[in-house]
Amino acid sequence: MxxxxxxxxxxxxxxxxxxxxxxxxxxxxxxxxxxxxxxxxxxxxxxxxxxxxxxxxxxxxxxxxxxxxxxxxxxxxxxxxxxxxxxxxxxxxxxxxxxxxxxxxxxPGFIQHAAIVASHPHRQLALESRYWSSRLSGDATAIANSLRSLNEYAAILDMAEAYLxxxxxxxxxxxxxxxxxxxxxxxxxxxxxxxxxxxxxxxxxxxxxxxxxxxxxxxxxxxxxxxxxxxxxxxxxxxxxxxxxxxxxxxxxxxxxxxxxxxxx
CATH class of the missing domain: 3.40.50.1820 (Alpha/Beta hydrolase fold, catalytic domain)
Incomplete structure (x- = not known):
């Protein structure tokens, strides 16, 4: 904005x-x-x-x-x-x-995301593991779904200073x-x-x-x-x-x- x-x-x-x-x-x-x-x-x-x-x-x-x-x-x-x-x-x-x-x-969103990953590393690991497992399987639908989940988890907006x-x-x-x-x-x-x-x-x-x-x-x-x-x-x-x-x-x-x-x- x-x-x-x-x-x-x-x-x-x-x-x-x-x-x-x-x-x-x-x-x-x-x-x-x-x-x-x-x-x-x-x-x-x-x-x-x-x-x-x-x-x-x-x-x-x-x-x-x-x-x-x-x-x-x-x-x-x-x-x-x-x-x-x-x-x-x-x-x-x-x-x-x-x-x-x-x-x-x-x-910045990258600071927020880093804090989330540091607090809950198991969730990031699970998302990445699911993505690479789907890549190895060659299942196009599973690849798309796992990539979407991984991207959504990382999609964090910058937060205005006054709001924070x-x-x-x-x-x-x-x-x-x-x-x-x-x-x-x-x-x-x-x-x-x-x-x-x-x-x-x-x-x-x-x-x-x-x-x-x-x-x-x-x-x-x-x-x-x-x-x-x-x-x-x-x-x-x-x-x-x-x-x-x-x-x-x-x-x-x-x-x-x-x-x-x-x-x-």
Whole structure:
């Protein structure tokens, strides 16, 4: 994105989701958010409800850091133990001249990917092993599928400096959503304003990115949603990435979420 497009912070993300939801029309819309998207999506839907607009029919939150005070992971502790200046000096760089976003300050995708591979080397190894096995077999379909999986795992966007630092401060360091202190512009995010939206939270029992209970915390935050409109799923033998890719997603989680959607009236 060129510098002329302006900055992009966490509040801008919330506002963008609000605009999307208004454009779609919420009366028959099921919304699903994964990982980093869970907090801004919950905030956007709560703000819509606060303003008297129709919120989504349902909201599914998967593997998200909604309350990082609960069972903090190594990721949470790292974010809490380093200053914003440290992140600004260490993981932020400037997009070089020949790209459209030249001059924009970002956390480059290659740094993010290196951190993911370092944290979960077994997943990268499995993807590469599957690719080379398919090459040796000569199966064109298997080669294409394994290459697609490998490329998707490496397809990480550069992250705008303001968005990264806002997320670290608001979500991980100050837990503003969980404490009811997050303000988007002049508006206060109050999750309890959601009352008619059905809520589904999904966690993996081996998730080392979003700790146990951090996503299910939405049940407490969205206290006005009636019990019959809630669904809480904890998936066995499931790490963070299994929540949205691979066998656990295809065979267990996606069917469960579809059943949840079908049950919403």
């Amino acid at each position: 060129p510098l002329a497009a302006g900055p992009f912070g966490l509040d801008d993300y919330v506002l963008a989701i609000e605009r999307f939801l208004r454009k779609l029309g919420c009366a028959h819309t099921h919304v699903i958010a994964v990982c980093q998207a869970t907090a801004p999506t919950l905030a956007a839907t709560a703000l819509l409800a606060r303003e008297g607009e129709a919120p989504p029919l349902s909201l599914t939150l998967m593997g998200g850091p909604l309350d990082t005070r609960i069972n903090p992971t190594a990721v949470d502790r790292f974010a809490q133990s380093h200053s914003l200046d440290w992140f600004r000096d260490t993981v932020i760089d400037t997009v070089p001249p020949r790209y459209a976003g030249s001059g924009r300050r970002v956390c 630092l806002d997320t670290i401060r608001v979500i991980f360091q100050e837990q503003q959503l969980a404490r009811g202190k997050w303000r988007v512009g002049e508006r206060c995010v109050q999750s309890q304003d959601l009352a008619s939206t059905a809520l589904c939270t999904v966690e993996g029992d081996r998730d080392d990115i979003a700790g146990a209970g951090q996503t299910h915390a939405a049940d407490t935050l969205c206290s006005a949603i009636p019990a019959q409109k809630r669904c809480r799923l904890t998936i066995s033998d499931c790490d963070h990435y299994d929540l949205f890719t691979g066998t656990r997603w295809h065979e267990v989680i996606h069917p469960a979420v579809v059943r949840f959607w079908a049950s919403v009236r």
